[in-house]
Amino acid sequence: MGLLSGKYSSTNLPPKQISKVTRIKDFNKLEPLLTKLKQISEKYGKTQSQVALNWCISKGTIPIVGVKNISQLEDNIGATGWRLSATDVQALDEVSYSKTNTPFQEMDIS
DSSP, X not given: OOTTTTSOOSSSOOOHXXXXXXXXXXXXXXXXXXXXXXXHHHHHTOOHHHHHHXXXXXTXXXXXXXXXXXXXXXXXXXXXXXXXXXXXXXXXXXXXXXXXXXXXXXXXXX
16 A cells, blocks of 8 residues: 555655555654665665565565556566565564554454
C-alpha cells in the first residue's frame, strides 16, 4: 500500500482507508524505518520501494505487489537482480522489530 515507498511520512499521511487496513496507530513510529530505508536506498542507488521489496526477498519471502501502471511495474522489477548486504538486512530488521517502536495496532487473536 506504499507505506515503505517513501510516498508517505508523518507530515504526508496516507489516506484513512490505508491506515485503517494496515492498522497503523501512530505513523510517527514508522519514521525510523522510513529513514533507514531512505539511507540504504541512496547507498544502492535504488528506490525505497526497491529496497523494501529486496529486504523481503532477502528474508526468503515472495512479496506480492500490486501495480497500477508500467512505471510501478518497472520499479518493482528493479528490486530483483541484486541483494542487500547482511548488514543492511540486519539494520532494517533492528529498526522494524523494536517493540517500543511498533506503529501497528496490536491484534487480539484469541
